[in-house]
Amino acid sequence: MPQKVATIQDVARLSGVSTATVSRTLSHPERVAETTREAVLRAVRDTGYVANSMARNLRRRRTGSILALVPNLANPFFSEILSGLASVLTPAGYGLLIADTHTDPAGRLAHYLESGLADGVVIFDGSLPLEALATRRRPPVILACEWMGEALPSVRVDNAAGAEIAIRHLHEMGHRRIGHVMGPAGNVLTESRLEGVRRARGDLGLPLRDDWIFRGDFGLASGSAAAMTWLGLKDRPTAVFCASDEMACGFMGALQHAGIAVPADVSVVGFDDIEVVAHLTPALTTIRQPRRLIGRRAAELLSAMIDTRTLTGPSELLPVELIRRQSVAPPCGTGASP
Template sequence: MLANRIQRRVTITTIAREAGVSVSTVSKVLNGRADVADGTRTRVEELLEKHSYPRARRRGSDPAGLIDLVFDELDSPWAVEIIRGAEEVAHAAGVGTVVSAIHAAVEPSRSEPARQWLDNVERRRSEGVILVLEELTPEQRTRLEALNVPYVLIDPRGEPDPEVPSIGAANWAGGLAATQHLIDLGHRRIGLIGGPAGVLCSRARLDGYRGALDTAGLALDPALILYGDFHHESGYIQGGRLLELPDPPTAIFAASDQMAYGACEAARERGLRIPQDLSIVGFDDLSVSRWFSPPLTTVRQPLAEMGTLAARMLFRLSRGETLETTRVELATQLVKRESTAPPPVA
C-alpha cells in the first residue's frame, strides 16, 4: 500500500532528476522524439519502466474527463465569475472542473505551491489548464508542454507571449470610457485608484484614463493617481488619501469594483454623499455592484465570458485543433448607475 502511494507521487520532474536530464528531454522520450542520444533514451526508459510512469497522452486522444482552473487566490467574486463561465462549458461537454489556488500572498516564494498544482495536473491527466496567475514562469510552461497539456491564460500580468493562448478585456477602452463619462458630467479633478503598477490590465486602464484627460485638454495631476491591489481595503486606504488632499477630487475612477467599494466607504466616513458630493466609477461589474448603495456605475468586464471562451479554446487545443488567433480581447462596456452625477456647485 505504501509503495503504491509513493509510486503515484512520481512525476516527470522526478524522472528527469533521477536520470540527470532536463524535463524537456524526458518529454522527448515520452513522445518518441528522435533527437535524444541512445544512452540517455535507455536511461530514461528504464526509469519510466521502474516507476510505472504512464505514457503521455497525446492531444486528440480520449479526454481525461477533467480540466483544471488555477488561480493565485480565490478570495474575490472576480474569480467566481470566471469559474462560472468555464464550468458551464465543461459541464455541457461532460467534463469536470478542478479549482485550486496557489495562495501566493500566504507563501510568497510560490515554489512549493507551484510544484503542487503542476504535480496534481500531471497525476489527474487533465484535459487542459486555465491559468489565472500573475505569472506563468518559464519552468512551469516547460513542464506543461512536456506533459503535452494544453493551457490558456486569462488576463496575464505582462505582455502576452504570441505563442501562448490568452484572453483579456479591452482595458484601455474601459479606462477611457469611465474617465470620459466623468468628464462629460463636468468633473475636472478626477482621481484614479489603479491596480498594481506592473500589471498589464492596470497599465491599460491608467492609459485610458490619461487618454480621456488629454482628449479633453485636462492636465494630468500625478497627485491624483494612486495604486492599490484590486481589493476592498486598498480602495479604502487610497480613497482616503485622495480625499485628504488640499484640493481633493470631485470624482474617483477605481480600477476594480472592490476598490470602488472601499473608496465609497472612505467617503462616507468623511461625511461625503455619493454621488451628490463625490462621484465614483468602478471596473468589473461584479454581480453585487447593481445592489450596492448607491448602485455602482462601472465598466463591465465580461468575466464569465472570459471563462467560457478560455474553456472553449482549451477543448479545441485538446482535440489538436489550431486556433485562428492566440490572443483574444473581449469588449468592455460602461454601465451607468447611480454613483455618478455632476460635481457639486462651488
C-alpha cells in the first residue's frame, strides 16, 4: 500500500498550531517565536512533510534560490557563516547556491546578477566591481563581512575596534614592541584593522615602526613569510597581532620550526576565531567574530528585502570579543635577535 504523503494540516495538528502559522514558520522563521519554530520544524521532521516550494515559487515568480559569492571556499572562515545563512534560508524554502569568486572572474558578477539565477545575493568579496551592481535587473544584494561603501546594506563586525582590543590586550600584558601582519593591500578589512592598530598605538604612546608592519594576504603562507621577516630583524617586536587566524597559524608554525617558542619568545594574537585555533599548541588568543550570527542576520535582512521587493535595507555592525588563550604572555626579553 502506498504511504500517505504528509500535508501541511498534518504538521499543524502535530505541532498544535494553525496551518497559517506553519506556513509563516517555513516562509519567515524569524517572524515566529523560537518555541513555535522548534515545534513546527520538529513536526516537519516527524511527518516527513515536504513543502511544494516549486509551486509556491512559480506563484511568487521566484527561483527559490539565494546565491552566495565567496572569495575563497577553501578558507575555513566562511564555513560557519554559510551555516548561519542556511539555518535561516532552508526553513524558509530557499536553496543556497555558492560560487567562488577566485575561480570565477569578477567580471561574471553582472552575469550572476542579471541571469535571474537567484532571488537574492550575499556577497563576501568586497573587491568585486561596484559598477556591476548598477544593473536594473539585479535582485536584492547584501554584503557580509566586507563592504563596498555605504550604499549597499551589509552585516559586519567592528574591525577597527577588534584590532584596538588586540593591541590593548598585548599592552596590558606588558608589551610595548608590537608588530602587525596585514591582510592584502587595498582590502577594506586590511585597512580597517590597520586603522585600529594605528589608533591604539597612538593612544598608548607605542612606537609606530614601519619595519614592524609585515605584508600578508590572510593566508597561511603569508603568515609564514612574515615570520621569516621577523626572524631576520635585528630589533624584533615581542608581540605580533595578525589580521587573520590563518596568518597567525602560519606565523606560529614557521617560528616553531625555527626553534622560536610562542609565547615565551614572542606573543601572537589572531583575528576571526576559526575552529582550529583552539586546538593549536599553544592555543591562539584571538578576536572572535560571531560568524554564525553574521550569516543569520545577513539571511534575515536579505529575506526582508526580497519580501518587500526593495534593493535597499539597513546595515548592522556587530561587536567582537577577545578570546584569551595561551599564545600571549608577558615579554621575557628585549626582542633583539641573538
